[in-house]
Amino acid sequence: MKKFxxxxxxxVSVLALSACGKDDGLTMWCIATKSDSNRHSxxxxxxxxxxxxxxxxxxxxxxxxxxxxxxIKAAVSGNNMPDIFFTWSCAxxxxxVKEDKVYxxxxxxxxxxxxxxxxxxxxxxxxxxxxxxxxxxxIVGLFANMDIxxxxxxxDVPKTFEDLMTCCxxIKAAGKIPFGCxxxxxxxxxxxxxxxxxxxxxxxxxxxxxxxxxxxxWDNQDVAKAVDLFQDMIKKGYFxxxxxxxxxxxxxxxxxxxxxAFYMNGTxxxxxxxxxxxxxxxxxxxxxxNADKAELGQLIGGPSDTLAVAKSAKNAKETAKYTFELGQLIxxxxxxxxxxxxxxTVDYDVSKINALTQSVAKIVTDSNYMVLFGDTAMPAxxxxxxxxxxxxxxxxxxxxxxxxxNLKKDIR
Amino acid sequence: xxxxxTDGITIFLFLLPALLLFVAILVAPLISxxxxxxxxxxxxxxxEFLGWKNYKSLFDKSQIPFWHSVRNAMLLAGLSVxxxxxxxxxxxxxxxxxxxxxxxxxxxxxxPVLISTVVIGQLWLKIFHPEGLVNALLLKIGYLKDPLxxxxxxxxxxxxxxxxxxxxxxxxxxxxxxxxxxAGVKSVPTELREAAKIDGATDAQVDWHIVIPSMxxxxxVSVIFAVTGSLKSYDLIAIxxxxxxxxxxxxxxxxxxxxxxxxxxxxxxAIAVLLIILCFACSIAIGAIFKERD
Amino acid sequence: MAKQKGFNPADYQVRKTNKAxxxxxxxxxxxxxxxxxxxxxxxxxxxxxxxxxILHTNKFGIPDGWPSKWRWKNYAExxxxxxxxxxxxxxxxITLATIVITVLAAMMASYAITRIRWRFSETMNKIFMLGxxxxxxxxxxPVYLVLSEAKMLNTYIALIIPYSAFSLxxxxxxxxxxxxxxxxxxxxxxxxxGCGRGRVFFQVILPLMKPAVATCxxxxxLQCWNELMFSQTFMNGDMMTLPAGMQQLFGSHTxxxxxxxxxxxxxxxxxxxxxxxxxxxxxxxxxxxxxxG
Numbered sequence: 001m002k003k004f005x006x007x008x009x010x011x012v013s014v015l016a017l018s019a020c021g022k023d024d025g026l027t028m029w030c031i032a033t034k035s036d037s038n039r040h041s042x043x044x045x046x047x048x049x050x051x052x053x054x055x056x057x058x059x060x061x062x063x064x065x066x067x068x069x070x071x072i073k074a075a076v077s078g079n080n081m082p083d084i085f086f087t088w089s090c091a092x093x094x095x096x097v098k099e100d101k102v103y104x105x106x107x108x109x110x111x112x113x114x115x116x117x118x119x120x121x122x123x124x125x126x127x128x129x130x131x132x133x134x135x136x137x138x139i140v141g142l143f144a145n146m147d148i149x150x151x152x153x154x155x156d157v158p159k160t161f162e163d164l165m166t167c168c169x170x171i172k173a174a175g176k177i178p179f180g181c182x183x184x185x186x187x188x189x190x191x192x193x194x195x196x197x198x199x200x201x202x203x204x205x206x207x208x209x210x211x212x213x214x215x216x217x218w219d220n221q222d223v224a225k226a227v228d229l230f231q232d233m234i235k236k237g238y239f240x241x242x243x244x245x246x247x248x249x250x251x252x253x254x255x256x257x258x259x260x261a262f263y264m265n266g267t268x269x270x271x272x273x274x275x276x277x278x279x280x281x282x283x284x285x286x287x288x289x290n291a292d293k294a295e296l297g298q299l300i301g302g303p304s305d306t307l308a309v310a311k312s313a314k315n316a317k318e319t320a321k322y323t324f325e326l327g328q329l330i331x332x333x334x335x336x337x338x339x340x341x342x343x344x345t346v347d348y349d350v351s352k353i354n355a356l357t358q359s360v361a362k363i364v365t366d367s368n369y370m371v372l373f374g375d376t377a378m379p380a381x382x383x384x385x386x387x388x389x390x391x392x393x394x395x396x397x398x399x400x401x402x403x404x405x406n407l408k409k410d411i412r
Numbered sequence: 413x414x415x416x417x418t419d420g421i422t423i424f425l426f427l428l429p430a431l432l433l434f435v436a437i438l439v440a441p442l443i444s445x446x447x448x449x450x451x452x453x454x455x456x457x458x459x460e461f462l463g464w465k466n467y468k469s470l471f472d473k474s475q476i477p478f479w480h481s482v483r484n485a486m487l488l489a490g491l492s493v494x495x496x497x498x499x500x501x502x503x504x505x506x507x508x509x510x511x512x513x514x515x516x517x518x519x520x521x522x523x524p525v526l527i528s529t530v531v532i533g534q535l536w537l538k539i540f541h542p543e544g545l546v547n548a549l550l551l552k553i554g555y556l557k558d559p560l561x562x563x564x565x566x567x568x569x570x571x572x573x574x575x576x577x578x579x580x581x582x583x584x585x586x587x588x589x590x591x592x593x594x595a596g597v598k599s600v601p602t603e604l605r606e607a608a609k610i611d612g613a614t615d616a617q618v619d620w621h622i623v624i625p626s627m628x629x630x631x632x633v634s635v636i637f638a639v640t641g642s643l644k645s646y647d648l649i650a651i652x653x654x655x656x657x658x659x660x661x662x663x664x665x666x667x668x669x670x671x672x673x674x675x676x677x678x679x680x681x682a683i684a685v686l687l688i689i690l691c692f693a694c695s696i697a698i699g700a701i702f703k704e705r706d
Numbered sequence: 707m708a709k710q711k712g713f714n715p716a717d718y719q720v721r722k723t724n725k726a727x728x729x730x731x732x733x734x735x736x737x738x739x740x741x742x743x744x745x746x747x748x749x750x751x752x753x754x755x756x757x758x759x760i761l762h763t764n765k766f767g768i769p770d771g772w773p774s775k776w777r778w779k780n781y782a783e784x785x786x787x788x789x790x791x792x793x794x795x796x797x798x799x800i801t802l803a804t805i806v807i808t809v810l811a812a813m814m815a816s817y818a819i820t821r822i823r824w825r826f827s828e829t830m831n832k833i834f835m836l837g838x839x840x841x842x843x844x845x846x847x848p849v850y851l852v853l854s855e856a857k858m859l860n861t862y863i864a865l866i867i868p869y870s871a872f873s874l875x876x877x878x879x880x881x882x883x884x885x886x887x888x889x890x891x892x893x894x895x896x897x898x899x900g901c902g903r904g905r906v907f908f909q910v911i912l913p914l915m916k917p918a919v920a921t922c923x924x925x926x927x928l929q930c931w932n933e934l935m936f937s938q939t940f941m942n943g944d945m946m947t948l949p950a951g952m953q954q955l956f957g958s959h960t961x962x963x964x965x966x967x968x969x970x971x972x973x974x975x976x977x978x979x980x981x982x983x984x985x986x987x988x989x990x991x992x993x994x995x996x997x998x999g
Binding site for chain 3: 419420422423426427428429430431433434436437438440441442444445455503506507509511512513515516517518519520521522523524525526527528529530531534535536538539543545548549583587588591594615629633636637640643644646647650651663664667668671677681684685687688691692694695
């Protein structure tokens with residue numbers, strides 16, 4: 001019994017010690033974990049900020065993506081938010097704004113409007129008020145391993161859809177796999193990178209945008225046709241059959257190891273591809289499928305990575321100013337590192353940025369319509385139902401007609 | 413029996429620590445779950461009263477694969493009771509006979525139990541990986557011919573994912589039940605065994621007629637552990653299949669999916685309530701089955 | 707430690723041993739042992755390989771080029787990403803505290819339920835037993851909100867209290883099993899000697915419950931040591947327990963099999979070594995418990 005009590009006492013004293021938290025400076029939560037490609041841009045930006053404001057101490061912590069979503073939601077509902085937090089635009093931040101937990105940035109934005117174009121704030125503007133500081137932005141790109149394409153006689157990424165399909169056929173005949181796409185249930189967003197591009201280039205950007213964001217019905221025969229087209233590609237064996245058992249990291253690694261000719265994914269991958277030695281990659285826009293409705297320059301993507309300020313933040317206005325400056329720096333270093341494209345105006349030398357990111361920058365400059373990733377654009381519950389149907393499409397258990405019928409029923 | 417007036421207070425004092433824990437962490441959240449299950453609530457905003465709508469949507473197959481998840485959990489419980497436990501019993505009986513290296517086998521079999529489920533999950537992910545251990549072995553022994561066309565142990569909708577989750581789950585806890593049952597086997601008085609042996613009984617007969625009947629209490633505990641453990645299973649399925657998997661969904665992963673990913677706390681709470689009722693029904697059933705055999 | 711009175715493994719040596727049967731038994735046990743050990747061996751072996759070996763040239767064997775080419779670098783990479791000492795410390799403190807609280811609370815409750823006769827003792831027990839069936843996930847958000855309100859997130863208490871509550875029912879079940887086996891005459895005699903309930907519990911019952919402490923302790927250990935969801939949600943940064951910290955680490959190294967293998971090994975071997983050191987005691991407690999219980 002004495003031993004028991006002694007142990008208990010020892011533990012209680014440890015607890016007492018651990019319970020004392022530190023409570024000075026600003027707090028920030030983000031998802032730039034040590035292995036995240038954005039890590040360096042955060043570290044560099046924060047170092048700059050510490051130099052500029054040596055009196056303001058920033059305590060920041062990074063969490064793994066999925067764990068973070070839960071953590072921030074729980075913190076919002078528990079009124080336990082950090083002063084500055086990373087968030088995704090549209091529906092994710094929108095839920096917090098609706099609950100009046102986010103500090104409105106309109107007043108402070110005025111100081112930064114020369115450097116931050118208004119249109120970049122579109123996805124974090126609710127009822128005409130701005131709530132988010134955008135960082136980098138990304139689009140979906142069609143990455144091609146040029147060594148494999150050369151083997152089957154292509155010097156450039158196919159420009160038309162027909163040519164792309166011919167190319168796939170040749171790659172398959174040469175014993176290589178055209179596409180790699182992760183299909184594990186928790187990585188369904190990878191499938192949307194393909195599917196959304198195919199739908200957009202079939203039905204047109206405006207129609208897709210209206211379905212995602214503006215309450216249009218999913219009951220659209222062109223969408224069904226696009227889904228069937230995607231499924232045809234799967235059935236023809238253009239996709240790695242192992243993909244369904246793999247996560248995105250594994251598929252990406254396979255692409256970098258030269259296993260696939262094409263990989264469609266976010267342009268945040270540019271830095272990693274550029275860094276990998278012996279990998280000869282080009283990036284292009286997905287070709288138009290139905291020229292009557294879609295055209296080149298219609299992309300999937302847009303500013304999503306955002307910093308926001310909690311309404312509960314200490315000295316919210318000062319914190320907001322700090323956040324804008326921090327966001328601008330993260331954006332700058334992120335762009336220089338090739339992790340994405342800048343949402344902020346560029347006033348620095350960009351000649352050292354990798355060629356891949358520069359070609360993405362060109363695609364974006366030439367673009368005329370961007371539709372945000374569907375799962376970011378929709379509220380969480382809808383996004384879940386949407387992803388579930390997309391998963392069914394990739395597993396070939398749901399065809400185009402069922403896809404639109406189910407989504408019409410589940411969403412609208 | 414001597415009775416004291418202070419008994420009431422004593423009873424209360426003795427129950428107090430357990431009651432405090434129980435009420436604060438189990439009962440109160442349960443009541444709030446029960447309450448929330450009638451609302452539409454995204455966890456941060458206003459609650460909107462829905463009545464029974466959350467429950468109705470759980471019973472509607474086309475909306476949420478809740479029945480499928482219950483079926484999976486029951487299947488796991490069944491496999492656990494009819495494969496894992498007999499295997500554990502079998503091993504315990506073999507070990508109980510006093511084999512050479514008894515201690516070694518005992519220790520080795522219990523080993524997986526001590527390893528974190530996160531580690532087990534990651535390990536089996538690598539084992540079932542398309543290029544992992546299982547497929548490599550199958551290719552090596554010539555069962556599979558084409559390395560580009562291999563079974564997708566981890567692929568949703570290929571009919572294997574559920575078992576890829578169940579195998580490690582069953583494997584990990586065989587040792588636990590084995591150790592429990594081994595204790596039961598060893599508790600049979602030596603004289604009883606010896607006497608039976610002298611009467612000419614074989615080892616198997618001794619096991620069947622003397623050892624197993626004396627282990628009822630332990631087998632009952634094992635069955636309860638196995639069944640409720642199966643109904644609550646979460647970690648390994650979340651790690652191996654992911655919480656968005658429908659094929660390998662169990663009520664807990666479904667609950668987590670609606671609660672955390674889709675912010676449908678009301679619906680999640682309804683799942684929690686049904687799950688608790690289900691678990692409760694199962695333990696009553698187990699109790700009844702064992703009572704009947706008394 | 708209770709020695710195994712009355713059964714010496716030698717007593718079990720079957721007199722008219724059937725040789726074929728013995729060989730068969732042994733083969734079955736060896737096969738099962740391999741099933742248990744091979745994944746561990748495989749994990750350790752791939753922690754010293756590079757991806758090329760793991761995926762293509764040397765899937766099953768001992769890592770190439772002993773010892774100079776074994777990739778100890780994988781371990782450096784793994785420890786670089788995660789502070790294992792800290793994670794272990796957190797897990798150990800939380801688990802130990804949980805065991806102490808759970809066992810004490812369960813013993814006391816079990817005493818009140820099984821050894822004092824009162825009207826609702828059976829009902830009370832049934833209510834506690836409901837705890838076995840309540841999935842931990844159901845309490846996540848409500849408990850989080852309470853802890854957050856109390857500013858207790860990211861402290862050890864934030865996990866110790868819920869873990870104790872969730873381990874309680876099973877511990878109580880085990881304690882009841884043991885407690886009912888203790889002859890009632892023992893307390894009767896003590897009451898006649900004029901002892902109060904408290905003294906009977908602490909001086910008569912508790913010393914007899916040592917085997918139950920071991921069993922409950924082991925069970926509780928398993929329950930908390932492995933818990934992932936609460937730890938992930940309630941703890942940040944350097945307060946994370948081993949499972950949560952590991953899961954985060956895996957998220958960032960999915961494709962470096964070697965580094966993952968190294969991290970898995972680091973997380974596993976201290977437990978395994980501790981187990982090898984104490985395995986006899988752990989098993990003996992189980993056995994003694996069952997013999998008495």
